[in-house]
Amino acid sequence: MYLQIKNINKFYGNTHALSNVSFDVRKGTIHAICGENGAGKSTLIKILCGLIPHGQYEGSFTIDGVEKKFFTINDSRKSRIAVIAQELALVPEMTVAENIFLGNEPRKNFIVDKDKMYDLASQAMLQLQCDIGTHTQVKELGIGKQQMIEIAKAISKNAEILILDEPTAALTEQESTTLLNLLLQLKDKGVTCILISHKLKEILKVSDDITVLRDGSTVCTMKISETTEIDLVAKMVGRTMVDFFSKEKIDIGKEVLQIKNLSSTLRNKKVMHSNVNVNVHAGEIVGIAGLMGSGRTELLQILFGAHEFIVDGSIVLNGDKILPQNPQQAIEKGIALITEDRKQYGLFLENDIVFNSTIAFLKSFTANNLMQKKEMESYANENIQQLRIKTNDAATKTGSLSGGNQQKVVFSKWMKKLPHLLLADEPTRGIDVGGKAEIYKEIYRLARQGTAVLVVSSDLLELIGICDRMYVMANGEIKVCLNRNEFDEKIILKHALNIS
Amino acid sequence: MTAKFSLSKIGNVRSLTLIAALACICIVFHFATDEVFLSARNFSNLMRQASVVGIVACGMVMIIVSREIDLSAGSAVALAGGLAAIANVQFQMHPAMAIGVALAAGLLIGAINGLLVAYTRIPAFIVTLGGLLVYRGLIKGFTQGETIGPVSEGFQMFGTGFVPSYIVYVVLAISIGYFLYHAFNNFKNKNMINAIKYIVFSLLAIAFIMMFLNYKGLPVPVLIVLIVALVVSFVMENVPFGRYIFAIGGNREAAFYSGINIRKQIFRVYILMGLLIAIAGIVYTAQLGSATSAAARNLELDVIAACVIGGCSLLGGRGNIFDALCGALIMASLDNGMSLLNVQDYIQDVIKGVILVLAVGIDMLNKKN
Known part of the structure; x- marks a missing residue:
């Protein structure tokens, strides 16, 4: 040995x-x-x-x-x-x-x-x-x-x-x-x-x-x-997992998001997206598969107003044409983003759960511009129960939670007002098996309440497991749109690698 | 075991440690100076000397929490205070008008710093380093190198006046009530260290007031520091703006993705700083009775030192007003005590520098363990 x-x-x-x-x-x-x-x-x-x-x-x-x-x-x-x-x-x-x-x-x-x-x-x-x-x-x-x-x-x-x-x-x-x-x-x-x-x-x-x-x-x-x-x-x-994704049947409603002929370029004229057409309905979970750098993350950033691209084409949310210039505007329109890297973009690790779960909608916890701390605390506690965040109390530093529980805190940030559109970028990266299943449940719960969900993930099995429909992106273009019954690892990979 | 316990413990132990350190320094100086240091008269002087640093420190805490810096504070205090003196002395303006001039100057400085830091990509260090030179240059120009004074009696009141005793009792009652209320709440939540902290605070409040009443009463600048500190710490604790600056300093990216308007909040921080700089300038000029172009030199360094000794992290996201005031008192005590002992000027600088580095070093070691 x-x-x-x-x-x-x-x-x-x-x-x-x-x-x-x-x-x-x-x-x-x-x-x-x-x-x-x-x-x-x-x-x-x-x-x-x-x-x-x-x-x-x-x-x-x-x-x-x-x-x-x-x-x-x-x-x-x-x-x-x-x-x-x-x-x-x-x-x-x-x-x-x-x-x-x-x-x-x-x-x-x-x-x-x-x-x-x-x-x-x-x-x-x-x-x-x-x-x-x-x-x-x-x-x-x-x-x-x-x-x-x-x-x-x-x-x-x-x-x-x-x-x-x-x-x-x-x-x-x-x-x-x-x-x-x-x-x-x-x-x-x-x-x-x-x-x-x-x-x-x-x-x-x-x-x-x-x-x-x-x-x-x-x-x-x-x-x-x-x-x-x-x-x-x-x-x-320590137990047998039967179906890890346990995909739920959710009724699909009206169209929430419609992206039409979207193209984007960087300031140096480098083309990021060309002719992207995507739509998502209420209650529908739609995936975007693709390699890193294919433009999937950047598409979510454009929808959330967190980008520096020059954008052309139209984005329609619930019938209104939108083009958020910054995250505030996107949030006001009812868009939520679960960021790619929760530690860097999602959380305030030094601060407690109350701080993190209320920061995005702080204004709605105020009366006369003063924060109502009891209300904030009970909101955090509700979310701890609802999302089953494993912690001693709401005053625990988020940095001391495990990855899965941290991600649940990121979700709790957007729960104050049910988002019309949830954008999730690598929602389960670095999270253990049990934690992933709970994150999926959370996504299903939102979808059941009528949220349209757009998920980007490098984990193909995850997308196959949870999505109703999937777009495959390569070089900033949508290569194919597949329905759930058409999901096939090989086909998706082939399109993602741009092999015809 | 529980994160809450250990977290709040660190915060509160810091406050108590700072008070203990301050107490030690005071006792050592008291006996080294044949009981002059804690005499009612010297105590009153000491507190008054610390007040300008204290006022600016309240603003600097906000700036440091949001992970910015202001190196122009000293020059800005000199400019705002100097313009007030010029208005009062050369243009014979009423003190109220002179104060108005100082406030306008302070807010303008805050707006310039804030606009440049928040809306251009120039780092705060550079913007305010430039400000340090520009504002100092301006006040040199306005004063033509001469001492502007004396300012009128009404003006001097803000630096050397004393508060009528009935107001003192009101202040005492309010602060003890406030502290005991918090002590009781923490006691109820079984947060004993916090409860002890507030009881210590209320005892200190009584001791301080007794000291002041033994001399001529509560100095006006000390009352101003108290009001400023209460207002600023209330804002930081209870207004969304306060949370936002902690968020921006703690994780700027996450703040951006949470929909916080970072530029607007940073701009507001500098505007508030400008307001406090004006107040500090008025108190400074009032204390000296006149203004010179050399006023408040290196003040920003004392202020930053006070904040850092008080546990502010220059990496942002962490800071507390009352701890920073403790830091200011520690620095002022060292100044005052060593001057009473006739310690040579250069040794004073060396000792203050060593203590600053030591304080942060001990803090870091504690955090590691």
């Missing part, structure tokens, strides 16, 4: 985050770890990479039979462990090569040897078979390519154990495939990968072994051939 984890225990105050976690990782394999949010995956990684120093946890782990005691992240680097975190640690203003060798620059007489650095970087990129220029600034690259650079950085430091935390969460299917193929290549070169992912299909495709964590304990470690997706979900949640 290469990496052995023995009886690791970790307490955060009274919370038993990890209890007797033990499992073995074989050398040169891809070892998946899965479990719901809060199962202890992140805590385990922090221990393995030295972010939680030796002494602050019980138990031990060995590499090649030698017990390792890490006090800082540098200690784990010396033992050739590299972590690719969810939040990428790249400097946007620097070039690809500069990022790869950051803190590790090849030198000649105390001066950075740029020629050598770019040579080495090109070699590394060639080795990983990525087609990225080493002189490109990282800020110009998409998340998928940035992830590749993180991996190149790790490999250039001769990492032998690569720990990846949700590497494909923000990637499209295509980007994910590239990344996973890269992992397989690295495996052939003898690198051991520990892969943490919510995407069970991917895990089943690439990994050799799998460990399931639940509530801080190891449920089991098994060979991938011994399990199936349904079995894994059952082990993660």
